[in-house]
Amino acid sequence: MEKVTLTINDKKVTVDKGTTILNAAKQVGVRIPTLCHHEDLCIAGNCRVCVVEQKGTRALVASCAVPAAEGMQIYTNTKKVREARKTIIELLLSEHAGECTSCYRSGNCELQALAQEYLADGDKFIDVADRSPIDISSPAIVKDDSKCIRCLRCVRTCAELQGVSALWSVNKGNHTKVSTFMNKPMHYVVCTNCGQCINRCPTGALTERNYIEDVWAAIDDPQVHVVVQTAPAVRVGLGEALGMEPGAIVTGKMVAALKALGFNSVLDTDFTADLTIIEEGTELLLRLKEALVEKKNVALPMMTSCSPGWIKFIEHQYPELLDNLSTCKSPQQMFGALAKTYYAKKKGIDPARMISVSIMPCTAKKFEAARPEMNSSGFRDVDYVLTTRELAHMIRQAGIDFRSLPEEKYDSIMGESTGAAVIFGTTGGVMEAALRTAYEIVTGREVPFKNLNIEPVRGMEGIKSAKIKIENVKDEWKFLEGAELSVAVAHGLANADKLMKEIKSGKANFHFIEIMACPGGCIGGGGQPIPTSPEIRKKRADAIYVADSSLPLRKSHDNPEIKLIYEEFLHEPLGHHSHELLHTHYTPRRSRA
Amino acid sequence: MSVSDKNKLLEKMQERVNLIFKDTDCGAILAKGLSMKPDDIINMVTDSGLRGRGGAGFPTGIKWRGAASASGNKKYVICNADEGEPGTFKDRRILDEQSDKVITGMAICAYAVGASEGYIYLRGEYNFLKDKLQSNCDRWNKIFNSKGINFSVNVRSGSGAYVCGEETALIESMEGNRGEPRNKPPFPVGAGYMNEPTVVNNVETLAYVATIIEKGADYFKSIGTKDSMGGKVFSVSGDCSVKGVYELPLGMTIEEFVNIFGDGDTKAVQVGGASGVCVPRKNFATTVIGFEGVPTGGSMMLFNSSRSxxxxxxxxxxxxxxxxxxxxxxxxxxxxxxxxxxxxxxxxxxxxxxxxxxxxxxxxxxxxxxxxxxxxxxxxxxxxxxxxxxxxxx
The missing domain is CATH 1.20.1440.230 (NADH-ubiquinone oxidoreductase 51kDa subunit, iron-sulphur binding domain)
Incomplete structure (x- = not known):
């Protein structure tokens, strides 16, 4: 690699050619403030707070956008630089409705932090904030243009990471704003509700639609039994939202906190993740049997359906592939349907007086819960979806000292789970869990990977694939003898899009595909703590695998509560009850809403 | 000064420089250009002291040298005809009357830097010129083809954004994106249109290239001053006795200028359009129109004492x-x-x-x-x- 040497504040530094001044400065311990810059996104260079002085150049240069060059002399803390940065921050404050005392992002707002750092005067310039009505059309995402500082991180996220482009920069000059196709409300465009834009918004312009007050109201109502379920990835995210290090595993503390908040039953989405594996694994084997033995024209590859962002994406962009989706509901919705039927019956609770809440790393789950078909229990299956961040808010509101909270266990039933369910929380996890079970159903043996860790489907590569040879099968699966199961895993909708194009063009041949809408899977979900970065997501994913390997049971079919529910309620995978409660259908949507 | 005296003076000034609007044999200029080595053309343009006539004044020869030495699969020459600066309307007349010179300049540039495709990015509001320009491009393309010159030129229409006159925004616009300037570096000479080396030159700059090839660098240098060589086409507007498009030498003082064009009551001159500098009456005598004083893309707006x-x-x-x-x-x-x-x-x-x-x-x-x-x-x-x-x- 070619190197260049430059000086930053008279300190010599040698970096790889192509390194930006911003990153070169990091190497000598100089932090340069940024707003539009984000590690996950392409360079924009438009907010200009990262400007630095280059000797011999009249204008300041944007350090995030300019590569270091041989002999460059950079100064990051001159009067000219400080004044320019302060003025730029003050300009941003003038187009930002500074409601810092009531803003949802207060305390975790990059603009607020910078304004404080530079002691910027928020009232120096005339208020020019765009006071368009706040867009609350979507059940998942709230868009408030008055807080927007046009850094376009959301636009880049939507286009680059998600391949959706629901948000775009429109108009020019003083009318420049982030908007949608024809300025339609968020609910009426191709938005997948993935919330990745929220995770990267430096201010409160994009936030989740929060249901904290509704949930408090349910808890406060003595007539109501409030059931709460917690998704796999929340246990490795919640601690971070409460000031702990990324990757802290806080399962027991979270359960204790939920009980302290007053939820009547604290249960685990991981239970229905295990259930998903049984249902979806069986569905896959059935589809393979239909294809190979009965020579039926079944849709293959089969694709996972756990991620509601992905579901809305495929409904909009590839409606012709909807038959390829597993008909399994997501674990959240399976849970909701069972809570108000199976659980209510077992516990003698009137489902009409039950409120079902889920804690999710996800904003798309809010949309999913609101889908009209998600009422197979006879009621709305999941009443409220809270993100990891909303739960953290409630815990703070309740004055709970989270760090010192003694750990507690989930209530029973529907609180038991396996390591296979925990790994649903990261990319590749559903695939790994499915393979652990499906391989064993077919061969009677454990998957041939050390410690059950199916490494080829792990990691942060955008699209992963693996092949598994199936040999010495049980008699009833003879048709699979010698077959090679070909699987793929994609995370981030831009990668999903790439994979779908390959499938449509016939370039890719797989039997089973796992797709997660968010980069990194649910650990990087739109409801997870802010900020996010590749490094943070890696730590959360590592924590997921630690949680998996530390559990005594690591295969979904070993979950005793799963065995129990089939014995006394569902009777068999894909059976009558399953079809009613655990499976669903999809809605083709227009690709340009 | 009486009107007739003014006209006489103006005629005299214009005699010193009459390059752009004088008809010449562009075929001969092209042939002369192509008989030279590409490197010699770049040296000649550099030596002439020609600087960009769009307003920024970047030395044309240096720009060309950058594109010539850049490596790419294909190189482009773009004529920036997005004349949007308030108060400029000189490119419009050049394109209307002397597009041969512009296209010849583009072809010579292409030959010098190794480009094979050229585009005239025409301001959206100049759409009335589009058909005429395109048919002239087609005529020249046939000539290029018949002479075995690997170059073609076509017209692209802008959509009315002022910022698209900025060369990287222009390129974004040509690529079908929002007209927004890019981060620089990389500069267009290294990575421009379609990420390939691209020269973007103003209409007038390219027309002057043709005249420099025709008459030589020394002739061009003999007009103007040591810092501002050559002529310049001005768009004169506002409270004037005479207004319109005039080619004059660079290096005049504002006073000389106002004496010819003013109405006798000029209190300020806005040099270089809305983005230029306003010169008040007290500084007329000491302010030179050119790169050593107030540079201009050509717009000269005169305001008299009735203006606020x-x-x-x-x-x-x-x-x-x-x-x-x-x-x-x-x-x-x-x-x-x-x-x-x-x-x-x-x-x-x-x-x-x-x-x-x-x-x-x-x-x-x-x-x-x-x-x-x-x-x-x-x-x-x-x-x-x-x-x-x-x-x-x-």
């Missing part, structure tokens, strides 16, 4: 507020604040001292904006508020 400089400035700021691409903070928000700020001072909602805050803001915009648009707003703002402070405040 507050309204002049407000008009410019309304223009910038709307025409900023909206991408970078200093320009997007800064333009709004400058406009709202002078309105507030005028209305008594802000103290007069707020003007100093605004002048500092303009200075920040000039060093922190992403492109020339935001960087140049300080020129009119700070010159007008410096010389006409009382007109702004009261």
């Amino acid at each position: 400089m507050y309204h002049v400035l407000k008009n410019f700021l309304e223009f910038f507020e709307e025409e900023s691409c909206g991408q970078c903070t200093p320009c997007r928000v800064g333009c709004q604040q400058l406009l709202k700020g002078i309105e507030a001072i005028r209305a008594g909602e802000k103290p007069m001292s707020y003007l100093d805050e605004l002048r500092k803001l303009a200075a920040t915009m000039s060093v922190a904006s992403k492109c020339g648009l935001g960087q140049s707003v300080a020129s009119p703002f700070n010159s007008i508020t410096e010389h006409f402070r009382e007109e702004i405040c009261y």
Whole structure:
């Protein structure tokens, strides 16, 4: 690699050619403030707070956008630089409705932090904030243009990471704003509700639609039994939202906190993740049997359906592939349907007086819960979806000292789970869990990977694939003898899009595909703590695998509560009850809403 | 000075420089250019001292050298005909009357830097010229083809955004994207249109290239001054006795200029359009029109004592507020604040001292904006508020 040497504040530094001044400065311990810059996104260079002085150049240069060059002399803390940065921050404050005392992002707002750092005067310039009505059309995402500082991180996220482009920069000059196709409300465009834009918004312009007050109201109502379920990835995210290090595993503390908040039953989405594996694994084997033995024209590859962002994406962009989706509901919705039927019956609770809440790393789950078909229990299956961040808010509101909270266990039933369910929380996890079970159903043996860790489907590569040879099968699966199961895993909708194009063009041949809408899977979900970065997501994913390997049971079919529910309620995978409660259908949507 | 005296003086001035609008044999110029070595052409253009005539004044030879030495699969020459600066209308006349010279300049540039495709990016509002220009391009393309010259030129239409006159925004627009300036580096000569080496030159610059090839660098250098060589086509407007498009040598003082074009009551001249500098009467005699004084893309707006400089400035700021691409903070928000700020001072909602805050803001915009648009707003703002402070405040 070619190197260049430059000086930053008279300190010599040698970096790889192509390194930006911003990153070169990091190497000598100089932090340069940024707003539009984000590690996950392409360079924009438009907010200009990262400007630095280059000797011999009249204008300041944007350090995030300019590569270091041989002999460059950079100064990051001159009067000219400080004044320019302060003025730029003050300009941003003038187009930002500074409601810092009531803003949802207060305390975790990059603009607020910078304004404080530079002691910027928020009232120096005339208020020019765009006071368009706040867009609350979507059940998942709230868009408030008055807080927007046009850094376009959301636009880049939507286009680059998600391949959706629901948000775009429109108009020019003083009318420049982030908007949608024809300025339609968020609910009426191709938005997948993935919330990745929220995770990267430096201010409160994009936030989740929060249901904290509704949930408090349910808890406060003595007539109501409030059931709460917690998704796999929340246990490795919640601690971070409460000031702990990324990757802290806080399962027991979270359960204790939920009980302290007053939820009547604290249960685990991981239970229905295990259930998903049984249902979806069986569905896959059935589809393979239909294809190979009965020579039926079944849709293959089969694709996972756990991620509601992905579901809305495929409904909009590839409606012709909807038959390829597993008909399994997501674990959240399976849970909701069972809570108000199976659980209510077992516990003698009137489902009409039950409120079902889920804690999710996800904003798309809010949309999913609101889908009209998600009422197979006879009621709305999941009443409220809270993100990891909303739960953290409630815990703070309740004055709970989270760090010192003694750990507690989930209530029973529907609180038991396996390591296979925990790994649903990261990319590749559903695939790994499915393979652990499906391989064993077919061969009677454990998957041939050390410690059950199916490494080829792990990691942060955008699209992963693996092949598994199936040999010495049980008699009833003879048709699979010698077959090679070909699987793929994609995370981030831009990668999903790439994979779908390959499938449509016939370039890719797989039997089973796992797709997660968010980069990194649910650990990087739109409801997870802010900020996010590749490094943070890696730590959360590592924590997921630690949680998996530390559990005594690591295969979904070993979950005793799963065995129990089939014995006394569902009777068999894909059976009558399953079809009613655990499976669903999809809605083709227009690709340009 | 009587009108007839003025006309005589003007004729005399124009005799010294009559390159752009004089008909010549462009076929012969092309043949002469192609008989030279590419490197020699670049040396000749460099030696002539020709600087970009769009306003920024970047030395043309250096730009060409950059594109010639850059490596790419394909190279492009783009003629920037997005003449959007308020008060300029000279490229329109050049394209209307002398597009042969422009196309010849493009072909010579292409030959010099190794480009095979050329585009004239025509301002959206000049659509009435499009068919005529395209048919002339087609005619020249046949000539290039018949002579075995690997070059073709076509017209692309802009859509009306001022910022697309900025070369990287122009390229974005040509690629079908939002017209927003790019981060630089890389510069277009290294990675421009379709990420390939691209020369973007103003209409007038390319026309002058043809005349430099025709008459030689020394002839061109003999016009103008040592810092501002050659002629310049001016668009003269405002409170004038004579207005229109005139080719004159660079290096005149504003006083000389006003003596010819003014109405006898000129109080200020806005040199270089809305993004240029305002020169007040007291500085007419000492201000040279050229790179050593006030550079201009050609726009000369004369204001007499009946004009309110507050309204002049407000008009410019309304223009910038709307025409900023909206991408970078200093320009997007800064333009709004400058406009709202002078309105507030005028209305008594802000103290007069707020003007100093605004002048500092303009200075920040000039060093922190992403492109020339935001960087140049300080020129009119700070010159007008410096010389006409009382007109702004009261």
